[in-house]
Amino acid sequence: MKIALFGYGKMGKMIEQVAQQRGHTIVAKVDVDTIDIDFSSMDVAIDFSMPDAAFGNISNCIENNVPIISGTTGWLQNYDKAIALCNEKRGAFIYASNFSLGVNVFFELNSYLAKMMKNLEQYEVSMEEIHHTQKLDAPSGTAITLAKGVIEHTNYEHWKLDEGKEKEIPITSKRIGVTPGTHTVVYNSKVDTIDIKHTAHNREGFAHGAVIAAEWLVGKTGVFSMKDVLGL
Template identity: 75%
Template sequence: MKIALFGYGKMGKMIEQIALNRNHTIVAKVDVDTVDIDFSEMDVAIDFSMPSAAYGNITKCFEHGVPVICGTTGWLDKYDEAVALCKAKNGAFIYASNFSLGVNVFFELNRYLATMMKNLDQYKVSMEEIHHTQKLDEPSGTAITLAEGIIDNTEYKGWKLEEAGDMEIPITSKRVGATPGTHSIDYSSTVDSIEIKHTAHNREGFALGAVTAAEWIVGKTGIFTMKDVLNLE
């Protein structure tokens, strides 16, 4: 498979190594200063670029018939536009706030637990996410996805950093050392607590998930999620 990398930072380099180990070929490494891009060589594009660049990268790929795997966060105000263009061009697209295979199982566990807790008013939910000090956005895109999973299946109406109001999920964000990513969800009452937690030991899981998604999407058309890739429906 011929892969183009949009964004060649730490994640791009890790994706490159995993792709090469799985006998794929990297045909382009597109960064902020890249001018000439040959889309004709690409079977699939994997975007882990900057929020300011992601939408442009994605739409250019769709215009040239290249399927896109996108893990860049912070650009989702244009997500619906990207989806509309993908459909118009009969393209293929997967966006995920986190491509880790374990995290995507965790997303489904979170949603299932939320449905069970929905009518247990004595429990109040809270969330905590911990990442490395170089991560600029807070809360993380993964934490927001987890919060949305709870909101979709309970009476909660939204989320808020730190102190939240009634029917809002409080999220605590911490930036500690080189922490790859830890997310925990806690339901607490006066008598006990229920907690689920995912801890990433390194960033390789994110890269492996992105390459796995790229392998899966080639030859398909439509808008997909990691649930489709992992058959978690």
């Protein structure tokens, strides 16, 4: 495949390595200062850019009939617009807060546990996420996805950064060193604690999942998720 990278930071460079190892070609590296973009050269685009650039990148690709996946977080106020545009133009689009295959299994585990815990009101839910100091948004998109998974299946209604009130899931965000990403979901009661945890050892898992999603998306029409890619 001929892949365009929108955003050429650490993740973009890692995706480039993984894509080339899988036999693909990088035909464009679109970053802040890029002016001329040849959409006709691309089979698919992968966006790991900045929150204020993501929606523009996604829209431009859809308008130019280029399938695009995006792992950029912090832009979701425009997510419904992206879906509407994709459907209008019969494009192809995947957004995921985290493309790691292991994290997407973790999302399913989180939802399954939440279903089991729904009627056990003696347990209070909290979450913690730890990332590197260069991560701009807090809480992470992955933590928000986990919180939504709990909210969908329990009596919780919202999530809240730091301390939560009644029916709010408190999410603690820490920025430490070069930590790729650690997410913990905790159910705590007076008598015991249940927690599930995912720890990323490096960025390669995110990049690998993103390339697999791009391979899967080519030739399709519609808005999809990693659940579709993995058949979960």
